[in-house]
Amino acid sequence: MTNDNLLTIVNEFESPIYVYDAQKIEAQYKRLTAAFSEVKQLKINYAVKALSNISVLKFMNTLGAGLDTVSIQEVQLGLTAGFKPENIVYTPNGVSLSEIEAVAKLGVQINIDNLSILEQFGSRHPKTPVCIRINPHVMAGGNTNISVGHIDSKFGISIHQIPHILRIVENTGMHINGIHMHTGSDILDIDVFLYASEILFDTAVHFKSLDFIDFGSGFKVPYKAGDIETNIEEFGEKLTERFKTFCKNYGRELTLAFEPGKFLVSEAGLFLTQVNVVKQTTSTVFAQIDTGFNHLIRPMLYGSQHEIINISNPNGKERFYSVVGYICETDTFANNRRINEIKEGDILAFKNAGAYCFSMASNYNSRYRPAEILWHNNKAHLIRQHESFEDLLANQIEITF
Numbered sequence: 249m250t251n252d253n254l255l256t257i258v259n260e261f262e263s264p265i266y267v268y269d270a271q272k273i274e275a276q277y278k279r280l281t282a283a284f285s286e287v288k289q290l291k292i293n294y295a296v297k298a299l300s301n302i303s304v305l306k307f308m309n310t311l312g313a314g315l316d317t318v319s320i321q322e323v324q325l326g327l328t329a330g331f332k333p334e335n336i337v338y339t340p341n342g343v344s345l346s347e348i349e350a351v352a353k354l355g356v357q358i359n360i361d362n363l364s365i366l367e368q369f370g371s372r373h374p375k376t377p378v379c380i381r382i383n384p385h386v387m388a389g390g391n392t393n394i395s396v397g398h399i400d401s402k403f404g405i406s407i408h409q410i411p412h413i414l415r416i417v418e419n420t421g422m423h424i425n426g427i428h429m430h431t432g433s434d435i436l437d438i439d440v441f442l443y444a445s446e447i448l449f450d451t452a453v454h455f456k457s458l459d460f461i462d463f464g465s466g467f468k469v470p471y472k473a474g475d476i477e478t479n480i481e482e483f484g485e486k487l488t489e490r491f492k493t494f495c496k497n498y499g500r501e502l503t504l505a506f507e508p509g510k511f512l513v514s515e516a517g518l519f520l521t522q523v524n525v526v527k528q529t530t531s532t533v534f535a536q537i538d539t540g541f542n543h544l545i546r547p548m549l550y551g552s553q554h555e556i557i558n559i560s561n562p563n564g565k566e567r568f569y570s571v572v573g574y575i576c577e578t579d580t581f582a583n584n585r586r587i588n589e590i591k592e593g594d595i596l597a598f599k600n601a602g603a604y605c606f607s608m609a610s611n612y613n614s615r616y617r618p619a620e621i622l623w624h625n626n627k628a629h630l631i632r633q634h635e636s637f638e639d640l641l642a643n644q645i646e647i648t649f
């Protein structure tokens with residue numbers, strides 16, 4: 249996608265707008281599968297919550313991905329997009345037994361992350377295969393240290409509770425077919441991840457009829473200059489070797505699964521916005537754009553730094569700007585950032601806008617959520633219209649006084 253392509257998209261479909269490059273998604277998918285090409289049975293389940301547009305899901309299906317879902321609604325989106333139930337994993341946290349039962353009934357692989365539901369589900373449906381989400385209590389401490397933490401994380405069943413798990417499995421006669429972890433730990437630090445994997449392997453040997461081991465995600469992508477990214481190739485080599493040894497000792501070839509969200513879609517996305525006002529104060533030059541944290545909340549929620557480029561003036565002299573939004577709330581996207589000279593009306597592009605951007609958008613300030621474009625085969629495909637006034641009122645009920 250060239251700057252001209254992007255400016256044409258804004259002209260045709262209005263700003264603000266999300267644009268995703270299908271080719272980049274495919275390249276990331278292929279990079280990951282190539283790194284694990286020596287694994288006989290590899291399954292990449294795309295984490296729907298990162299970007300859940302149905303056309304993006306359909307594109308993932310053409311690549312051969314499965315899906316990782318966290319709600320029954322995401323499961324239904326996946327089924328609607330054409331995924332087979334057996335290619336969907338459901339990894340909820342803190343949802344009701346009835347929702348888990350409803351998803352299991354659809355034929356989707358369920359993944360349970362607490363003892364209470366495990367026992368209830370196992371007693372009622374001992375024949376339904378269940379995966380167990382483990383909390384290995386591992387996180388990166390500093391750059392290279394391995395430290396034990398997350399003891400109070402709400403996710404997963406603690407490895408210290410394995411005896412409880414085994415008792416439940418024995419008492420209910422339930423069928424455990426997978427072991428899973430998703431620590432969110434940083435695979436930048438490959439050694440930390442491999443350390444957590446050892447804990448997963450140690451857990452797995454307790455279960456005799458496994459089909460797969462799911463290593464979750466944690467793949468990092470660069471957001472700003474100087475960020476390093478996961479060395480997927482080195483990671484693939486090391487984990488593959490370890491996995492092969494495990495399978496040999498286990499006595500059976502298992503499937504190795506991952507569930508990346510950010511890695512597949514983050515860098516494929518751009519968020520295009522227009523500058524409404526350039527406001528010079530005594531200390532700062534603000535570039536105020538036609539969006540806010542209602543459309544892109546990561547900088548305010550997580551302190552994430554999305555690189556911002558002025559695609560209307562890519563060769564202009566660099567100056568310092570604070571890029572802020574238009575909602576009535578502090579919504580700072582960038583503080584005193586060096587950007588090519590900005591004029592009112594210019595189009596600014598936010599990078600890394602594929603993951604957790606549109607999917608976290610809201611209607612705060614009664615603004616419409618933006619449109620989405622999938623750039624595929626050198627063509628802009630509208631995959632979501634921007635909202636209209638009717639959408640704002642949908643489901644609201646006017647009573648008379």
Ligand SMILES: *Cc1c(COP(=O)(O)O)cnc(C)c1O
Nearest residue numbers: 295339430465466507508509510
């Ligand atoms: C969110 C989530 C993922 C995806 O995480 P990324 O950092 O986007 O790769 C994977 N697995 C589970 C269970 C999740 O909740």
